[in-house]
Amino acid sequence: MSKKTLIVIGNGMVGHHFLEQFADTPAAAHYQIIVFGEEPLLAYDRVHLSEYFGGSTHSDLALGTLDWYSEKAIDLHLDEEVTRIDRHQRQVTTLQGNYPYDELVLATGSYPFVPPIEGNDHPHCLVYRTLADLDAIKASADGVKNGVVVGGGLLGLEAANALKQLGLQAQVVEFAPRLMPVQLDTDGGAVLKRKITELGVQVHTEKATTDIVPGERARLRMNFSDDTHLETDLIVFSAGIRPQDTLARAAELEIGERGGIVVDSRCATSDPHIHAIGECALWEQRIYGLVAPGYTMARTLAACLNNDPDAAFTGADMSTKLKLLGVDVGSIGDAHGQTEGARNIRFNDEAAGHYSRMVISADGKKLLGAILVGDNGPYDTLLQYALNDIELPEHPETLILPESEGGTPALGPDALPDTAAICSCHNVSKGNICDVIEAGCSDLASVKAQTKASTGCGGCAALLKSVVENELEKRGVEVSKDLCEHFPYSRQELFHLVKVNGIRTFNTLIRSHGKGRGCEICKPTVASILATCWNEHILATDHVPLQDTNDTFMANMQKNGTYSIVPRIPGGEITPDKLIVLGQVAKEYNLYTKITGGQRVDLFGATLSELPEIWEKLIAAGFETGHAYGKSLRTVKSCVGNTWCRYGVQDSVAMAIFLEDRYKGLRAPHKIKMAVSGCTRECAEAQSKDIGVIATENGWNLYVCGNGGMRPRHGDLFAIDLSDQELISTIDRVLMFYVRTADRLHRTSVWMENLEGGLGYLKQVVLEDSLGMGQELEAHMESLVGTYQCEWKTAVEDPEKRKRFREFVNDERKDPVQQWTEERGQRRPVTEPA
Amino acid sequence: MKPRTQWDIVCDVSDLVPDSGIAVWTSNGPVALFYLPERLPALFAIGHFDPCSGADVLARGITGDIKGEPVVASPIYKQHFSLLTGQCLEHEDVRVPVFRALVDGDQVRLEIPVAGRSEQAA
Ligand code: SRM
Ligand SMILES: Cc1cc2nc3c(=O)[nH]c(=O)nc-3n(C[C@H](O)[C@H](O)[C@H](O)COP(=O)(O)OP(=O)(O)OC[C@H]3O[C@@H](n4cnc5c(N)ncnc54)[C@H](O)[C@@H]3O)c2cc1C
Ligand code: SF4
Ligand code: FES
Numbered sequence: 001m002s003k004k005t006l007i008v009i010g011n012g013m014v015g016h017h018f019l020e021q022f023a024d025t026p027a028a029a030h031y032q033i034i035v036f037g038e039e040p041l042l043a044y045d046r047v048h049l050s051e052y053f054g055g056s057t058h059s060d061l062a063l064g065t066l067d068w069y070s071e072k073a074i075d076l077h078l079d080e081e082v083t084r085i086d087r088h089q090r091q092v093t094t095l096q097g098n099y100p101y102d103e104l105v106l107a108t109g110s111y112p113f114v115p116p117i118e119g120n121d122h123p124h125c126l127v128y129r130t131l132a133d134l135d136a137i138k139a140s141a142d143g144v145k146n147g148v149v150v151g152g153g154l155l156g157l158e159a160a161n162a163l164k165q166l167g168l169q170a171q172v173v174e175f176a177p178r179l180m181p182v183q184l185d186t187d188g189g190a191v192l193k194r195k196i197t198e199l200g201v202q203v204h205t206e207k208a209t210t211d212i213v214p215g216e217r218a219r220l221r222m223n224f225s226d227d228t229h230l231e232t233d234l235i236v237f238s239a240g241i242r243p244q245d246t247l248a249r250a251a252e253l254e255i256g257e258r259g260g261i262v263v264d265s266r267c268a269t270s271d272p273h274i275h276a277i278g279e280c281a282l283w284e285q286r287i288y289g290l291v292a293p294g295y296t297m298a299r300t301l302a303a304c305l306n307n308d309p310d311a312a313f314t315g316a317d318m319s320t321k322l323k324l325l326g327v328d329v330g331s332i333g334d335a336h337g338q339t340e341g342a343r344n345i346r347f348n349d350e351a352a353g354h355y356s357r358m359v360i361s362a363d364g365k366k367l368l369g370a371i372l373v374g375d376n377g378p379y380d381t382l383l384q385y386a387l388n389d390i391e392l393p394e395h396p397e398t399l400i401l402p403e404s405e406g407g408t409p410a411l412g413p414d415a416l417p418d419t420a421a422i423c424s425c426h427n428v429s430k431g432n433i434c435d436v437i438e439a440g441c442s443d444l445a446s447v448k449a450q451t452k453a454s455t456g457c458g459g460c461a462a463l464l465k466s467v468v469e470n471e472l473e474k475r476g477v478e479v480s481k482d483l484c485e486h487f488p489y490s491r492q493e494l495f496h497l498v499k500v501n502g503i504r505t506f507n508t509l510i511r512s513h514g515k516g517r518g519c520e521i522c523k524p525t526v527a528s529i530l531a532t533c534w535n536e537h538i539l540a541t542d543h544v545p546l547q548d549t550n551d552t553f554m555a556n557m558q559k560n561g562t563y564s565i566v567p568r569i570p571g572g573e574i575t576p577d578k579l580i581v582l583g584q585v586a587k588e589y590n591l592y593t594k595i596t597g598g599q600r601v602d603l604f605g606a607t608l609s610e611l612p613e614i615w616e617k618l619i620a621a622g623f624e625t626g627h628a629y630g631k632s633l634r635t636v637k638s639c640v641g642n643t644w645c646r647y648g649v650q651d652s653v654a655m656a657i658f659l660e661d662r663y664k665g666l667r668a669p670h671k672i673k674m675a676v677s678g679c680t681r682e683c684a685e686a687q688s689k690d691i692g693v694i695a696t697e698n699g700w701n702l703y704v705c706g707n708g709g710m711r712p713r714h715g716d717l718f719a720i721d722l723s724d725q726e727l728i729s730t731i732d733r734v735l736m737f738y739v740r741t742a743d744r745l746h747r748t749s750v751w752m753e754n755l756e757g758g759l760g761y762l763k764q765v766v767l768e769d770s771l772g773m774g775q776e777l778e779a780h781m782e783s784l785v786g787t788y789q790c791e792w793k794t795a796v797e798d799p800e801k802r803k804r805f806r807e808f809v810n811d812e813r814k815d816p817v818q819q820w821t822e823e824r825g826q827r828r829p830v831t832e833p834a
Numbered sequence: 835m836k837p838r839t840q841w842d843i844v845c846d847v848s849d850l851v852p853d854s855g856i857a858v859w860t861s862n863g864p865v866a867l868f869y870l871p872e873r874l875p876a877l878f879a880i881g882h883f884d885p886c887s888g889a890d891v892l893a894r895g896i897t898g899d900i901k902g903e904p905v906v907a908s909p910i911y912k913q914h915f916s917l918l919t920g921q922c923l924e925h926e927d928v929r930v931p932v933f934r935a936l937v938d939g940d941q942v943r944l945e946i947p948v949a950g951r952s953e954q955a956a
Contacts, residue, residue, distance in 0.1 A: 485901070517853075517872065519898035520907035545853035549894040549909035552854075557909055561889035809849040811859035815890045817883065 003032045004102035006305075007092055009082045009247065011037030013046055014278030014294035015107030016063045021302035023072040033074045034099060036092070039130055040079040042066060047291055050158050052134050053165040054714060055687055061131075085251040087271055103273055105301065106261060108244040110279040110289070114237045115150070119212030124219050124234040128159040129241075137236060141166045144233035146218055148172070150209065152179040156238035157324040160201050163236065164325070167680045171202040171230065173222070175239075178205060183320060183331035184371055187348055191355040191373045195327045198353075199720065200698070204230075243280045243287055256282040265312040267301040277301050288316055292424045299427065317387060317424065321379050326717055328376035328760070333386045334359055334369035342368055345397050349374075356400035358382070365391050372400075377760055380463050388420045413463075413470040422467055423453035423460040430467055437471050444468050461753065483744065484521040487514040491669060491744045495529050504534055505542040524548050525744045528631055531667035532739050535787040537794055538630075539801050550629035553805065554791055555611055558604060560818050560829040563611060565591070565603040566628035567618050568664060571638040571656035571676075572599030581621040585614055592826045598635035598673070600626060605827060607814055612805050615792045625792040627665065631745075633672045636660040637685065641678035641695070648678035650695030655724070656684075659693070662728070663735065665788045666781075669742040669751070672735070673708075687715045690748040691731055696720065700727045704734055704762070707749035716752070716759050719767060729778055733766045736777035838948045843941050850877075850942070855893035855906060857882045862946045865933060866893035868917055870904060878917035879933040879944055884908045886928065 008015050019035065022028050037043070044061040052061065069076045077094070084093040091100040112127040114120050124140050127133050141147060147163040149156045152174030163170040172179075178189025179196070193203045208225040215221035218231040243260040254262040254270035260282025267275045278294035279287060288294065293316030303311030319332040337344055341362030348355050354374035361368055367385040372378065378400050385392060385399075393399070418431035428451045436450040447468050448454055454464045481490040487510070489497070494509070503509045506526050510518055518526075527546035530536070536543065538551055550556050555563035567582070582601050586593045589610055591603040606614055615625075627633060638656030642648030656676040666672070675686040676693040685708075686692030692703035698721040706715030719730055742751040755761060764770040795801045807815050819830040844858040850869035858865050864882035882890045887910035895906040897917070904917040914923040915930055922928035934945040 486898075516902065517870070517897070517899045517904070519900065519905075520896040520912060523896055523898065541852075544851060545897065548896065549891070552894065557891065557894070559887060559889065559910065561887075561891045561910075803849070804851070807857060808859040808864065809856050810845045813859060815864070817888070817890050 004030055005100060006031040006033050006103045006105065007099060007101040008033065008035045008105040008107060009092065010107035010109055010244075010278070010280075011035050011039070011043045011076070011078065012107060012109045012278065013043060013063065013291050014109070014298050015105070016043035017295050018105060018107060018277060018298035018301060019072070019074060020064070021299050022305065023074065025302060025306050027306040028072075031103070033072075034101075035069075035074060035076050036080050036082050036094060037076070037078045038081040039132070041131060042069075042076075042078065044131065046129070049128075049131070049134065050162050050165075051714065052131060053138070053162045055682060055685075056714070058131060082247060085247050085274075087251050087274070090273065101273075103305070104275070106248060106269070106274065106276040106280055107278045107298075108247065108280045110241040110243050110287075112237060113240040113242045115209070115239050117209050117211060119220075120237070122212060122220060122235075125212065126234060126236050128155060128162070128236050128238050134162070137162065137234070138166065140234045141168055144219070145169055146171070146232045147234045147236065148222065148230060148232040149236045149238055151238035151240065152176070152203065152205065153182060153238065153240065154180060154320070154322060154324070155241075156236075157196070159236045159238045160196075161325045164201060165680055168233075169200075171204065171232070172196075173207045173209065173230070174203070174205045175208055176205065179203065180329065180331075183329065183335060184373065185336060185357065187346070188355050188357065188371045188373045191348070191350075191353055192324075192327060192329060195353050195374065196325055199325050199327075201325060241279065241289055243282065245280055248274075248276070248280075256285065260287050263297075263313075265300075265314060266304045267297050267313060268304075275301055275304075283313060284315070286315075288318070290316075290318060290320065292316060293318075295425065296427060317421075319383055319386070321376055321383075323376075326720065328372065328374055328379075330370070330372035330376045330379040330382075332370040332379070332383055333367075335371045337369065339368050345400070347397070347400050358396060358400055360392065360396060364396070367392055367396070370400075375760070377757070380460075384416055384420055388417050390415065390417070413467040416467070422464055423451070425460075426452040426455065428453040433464070433467055434471055437468070437475065442472065442477055461758070465754075466756075483525060484519055486510060486516045486518050486522050489513065491525055491529070492741050494526065495532075495740055498526075498529050499533050504530065504536075506530070506546050507542070518546075520548070521744070524551070524631075525669075527551070528667045528669065532784070535784055537789065538791050539795055539804070544804070548629075553608060553611060554625060554629055554795065555606070556629050558829070561815060562605050562607055562818065562829070564628070565606055565611070565614055565618075566596065566600055566626040567623035568626040568660070569600040569635075570660035570664075571636055571653050573638070573653055573657060578621060578623065581618070581623075585617050589614060590827050592828055599637050600635060602628070605820075605829070607818075608805050608807050609814075612796045612802050616796045619790070619793050619796065624664070624790040630665075630667065631670050632665060632667050633660070633663045633674070635673060636663075637673070637675035637689070639676075639678050639683035641676075645678055647681060648695065649697055650678055650700065652676040652678035652684065652693075652695055655693060655695075655700070655727075659691075659728075659731070662785055663731075665791075666735065666739070666784055668735070668739045670745050670747045672748070688712060689715065691715075691734070693727065699723050702727060702730055705748040705752035707747050709747075711749070713749040713753075718759075718763065730766060732781040733774055733777045734762070736781050737762070737765060740777075839945050840948055841936075841943045842946050843938070844944045845942050847937060847940050847942060853897055855895065855897065857890070857893040858944070860944060860946050864890050865944060865946075866906070867935060867942065867944075868893075868897055868904075868906060870897060870917075873904060875936075877935040877937065877942065878904065879935040880906070880915060880917060880920050881930040883930065884910060884913075885930065886911050886913050886922070886925075892930065 043063045080094045082092050082094050091098050112129050126137050147168040148171045149160045150173050152172050160170045160172050179192050210223045210225050213221050215231040219233045221231050223229045245261050248261045261276040263276050263281045269276050277297035297313050300311050300313040321330045337359040343360045345358045357371040359369040370382045416430050420430045441447045454461045482488050523546040586603050591605050594602050596602045636656040636659045638653045641652030673689045674691040675684040675689045677684040677686045678695050686694050687703050688706045688708045692715045694701045700722045701720045702718045703715030704718045707713040820827050821830050852871050855866050855868045866882040868878040882892050884891050895909045897906050905914040907914050920930040920932040
């Protein structure tokens with residue numbers, strides 16, 4: 001039997017999701033699938049488009065892989081625009097040819113609306129929708145200072161942030177009297193406007209542009225209807241989207257009055273063989289400009305093509321939770337209180353810049369909608385009340401009041417009905433989660449893998465975690481936080497015990513709070529805790545047996561039992577004299593020499609007994625230990641900064657050296673890496689570090705909890721335009737809080753992901769001092785800085801400690817199993833011992 | 835027939851590091867010596883060679899106990915070796931040699947197979 005043909009026009013977010021949903025279903029076997037995408041790139045995550053300016057590439061944003069398409073035998077034609085649909089012949093036309101179909105899916109998305117203003121076709125008038133648009137913006141922004149975004153809605157503010165990231169002075173021009181008119185009310189818009197202005201983005205509301213002409217001081221001049229004007233080098237139009245329905249119109253499918261391809265609840269257009277999903281589709285007079293409803297349509301269509309009689313698209317929730325220019329904004333349900341008899345509760349803290357509004361049903365029992373600006377803390381809870389018709393508590397205002405005013409934020413996972421939507425990206429309800437747990441999933445990771453929950457936008461991570469843990473606990477599955485068989489405590493609890501009881505040795509701790517003699521898990525963990533609390537030398541008699549070999553010998557053990565040596569080279573800056581010493585020492589001991597990924601030099605192949613001799617020489621030349629072996633600060637990477645670079649706006653090298661000197665030696669649950677970039681071009685890759693600092697005209701932007709390595713994570717923007725002093729005290733607090741509360745071997749990225757309340761909570765603790773411990777954290781850090789010693793210097797000067805560095809305590813010979821060979825002019829171990 | 839052995843002096847008591855290991859050279863090759871003062875007996879000796887990584891490193895691992903059995907964890911790939919039997923807890927067919935050790939005044943002695951007759955030497 002020959003296969004029928006299914007053609008999909010549009011390889012965007014929804015088109016791709018449809019293929020993912022459809023490819024493995026029984027019906028798919030009957031079709032040859034052909035996909036046309038106008039863009040030259042495989043479908044990518046438009047929601048996170050702005051991250052492209054933060055350093056993400058197309059492959060980071062890509063939603064699938066070419067391999068997946070070929071595995072599923074899907075014929076993918078990228079860079080091939082469909083120009084015509086012939087419904088009678090049932091074929092589509094592209095510049096390359098004609099392709100017949102049996103079923104056709106339109107997933108053409110939408111395009112940015114550019115208001116009909118004279119001069120809007122100037123080459124530096126741009127839009128913000130595709131990666132190609134972003135490339136154009138980047139090119140246009142090169143070497144200029146100012147940019148204007150026309151449109152103060154959700155996408156406009158994102159675009160403004162992007163311009164800011166490119167180093168431009170960004171301004172927003174909005175026609176309406178307030179920002180985000182769709183999602184916010186007057187007060188909410190005003191709070192947002194003030195916060196954004198404070199962040200250095202000027203906002204002009206109630207401005208109608210009449211025309212755009214060449215400027216005098218900049219490329220362009222915008223004239224407004226109130227006779228004012230503005231000069232700018234580039235303009236990004238972000239004044240709304242319009243459904244991409246051109247093909248459908250030409251093919252005379254039914255189109256809505258204001259655009260959009262009319263579909264029924266089974267995503268069929270007026271031609272039963274043509275279907276439309278995503279932003280191009282109009283359902284009950286509505287276009288959904290968000291990705292989750294599009295995904296729901298995609299799932300619905302996949303089910304319909306499988307003849308599932310129950311499949312139907314029945315509308316979607318348009319609630320949104322966003323972070324715009326670092327400001328929390330949330331809008332839920334009937335945010336404007338249009339329901340009959342609706343009542344309002346408003347809370348407006350002008351000093352803190354927090355605005356919250358709840359819209360409540362006439363009988364006061366149900367939450368109909370809400371607006372949040374400045375703090376999305378209550379968002380998850382409010383959304384659950386609204387979506388699930390949960391009856392409000394007696395004093396509903398407590399849901400939006402700050403905790404200090406008697407607020408009770410969280411809605412326990414038990415209170416949620418089974419139908420409660422936990423992850424809207426992947427349509428996972430609490431009931432779905434309970435089902436997979438019943439079927440055997442016994443931890444968060446496996447629930448995620450089974451349901452895909454929390455693998456989309458990630459907004460539901462905290463809620464998912466609490467639901468899963470609650471369900472597991474209810475089923476008697478112990479969510480064990482014990483460190484190991486010797487200590488029935490988590491690392492954080494042990495930290496507390498050590499600190500509060502003033503415990504200074506492992507033996508005291510295990511006798512009082514543990515059992516047995518310890519192991520390779522609890523010993524180094526406790527050693528690290530003791531180091532952060534009391535900062536004694538790592539080789540003090542009591543601590544020696546606790547350390548991993550790397551810490552015991554203050555060098556990383558290599559596969560053949562030799563060690564590597566990594567002296568500290570703060571910020572990557574090194575004098576020629578010091579470089580020469582490294583060369584001389586390496587030559588004398590025949591050490592393999594390599595530049596590391598952390599801007600320093602690694603010398604490999606030293607035997608145990610050579611280590612102190614080598615360090616003696618390095619210390620004499622002014623080097624210090626680099627802690628390459630420790631769970632502690634590694635390197636602070638820097639770019640060259642404004643002392644040399646024509647774009648630099650601050651002295652990134654000096655700051656990197658300062659930070660490296662300040663935090664060197666700090667013992668932590670895992671290693672810590674930092675970087676400082678001298679401008680937004682970000683040559684030091686600061687956003688992939690635990691602590692990342694990027695210079696701005698006015699100071700420093702701080703990113704936290706980034707990670708390279710196995711599971712890369714972009715750092716979160718934590719605070720902006722900090723002075724030197726503010727930067728240091730903020731980092732002090734973040735690091736100290738991490739060191740005190742993280743689990744063993746959790747990098748800051750994993751810690752952040754597990755931190756209840758996430759970034760918002762960390763900001764409260766650090767920036768607003770919500771726990772009242774800011775001073776104490778800083779003082780603790782200060783005391784550690786004050787008690788720093790170069791461990792290697794202390795060790796080489798102490799004959800007792802040096803005794804440890806003997807291969808054999810009773811013989812001078814070198815280890816006989818080590819075998820060497822030579823490669824590219826240097827010595828290396830023989831890979832397979834003979 | 836039981837191989838002939840001799841009790842060699844390998845180091846001073848002061849060379850031992852409490853709760854940790856040191857390596858000594860013997861006529862039978864490298865041996866790892868562990869001193870766990872809270873146990874009786876307190877001295878343990880096993881081969882220093884780690885069969886899992888092919889390097890002489892076991893004396894540099896962390897000591898401890900797993901369900902009461904004294905062990906050392908290889909510093910390279912972290913497998914555990916019983917200090918009583920030399921058995922690797924992760925791999926049934928991997929085992930390192932075990933030696934008897936005792937304190938003789940200020941010195942430590944190890945029972946070593948007489949060179950040339952050893953079944954362990956390989
Ligand atoms: C030497 C170096 C590779 C090189 O030749 O460039 C290196 C070498 C090792 N890395 Fe690394 N990493 C080196 C830069 C990096 C980087 C790049 C960077 O720092 O910019 C990364 C990714 C960035 C990051 O960490 O976020 C990196 C991510 C890792 C990871 C994965 C960490 C993670 O969170 O996923 C490990 C494994 C671990 O720590 O558990 C690791 C572990 C190791 C160990 C310690 C593995 C081991 O236990 O033997 C290697 C020790 C070699 C030695 O003896 O010195 N190394 N490692 C680099 C030393 C930099 C330095 O000057 O200190
Ligand atoms: C900057 C930005 C931020 C956003 N943030 C959010 C957010 O936070 N939350 C949220 O829910 N949504 C957000 N969105 C909206 C979200 O990206 C869209 O809802 C989603 O991409 C819609 O998917 P789609 O497949 O319908 O359209 P698209 O992803 O636009 O895909 C349509 C594709 O079809 C192609 N195409 C069109 N015509 C043809 C043709 N004739 N032939 C071949 N190919 C064609 C287009 O080139 C395009 O690649 C954001 C959008 C942008 C631009
Ligand atoms: S990438 Fe792997 S092999 Fe290379 S240095 Fe890092 S840890 Fe070692
Ligand atoms: S809601 Fe987006 S990942 Fe769950």
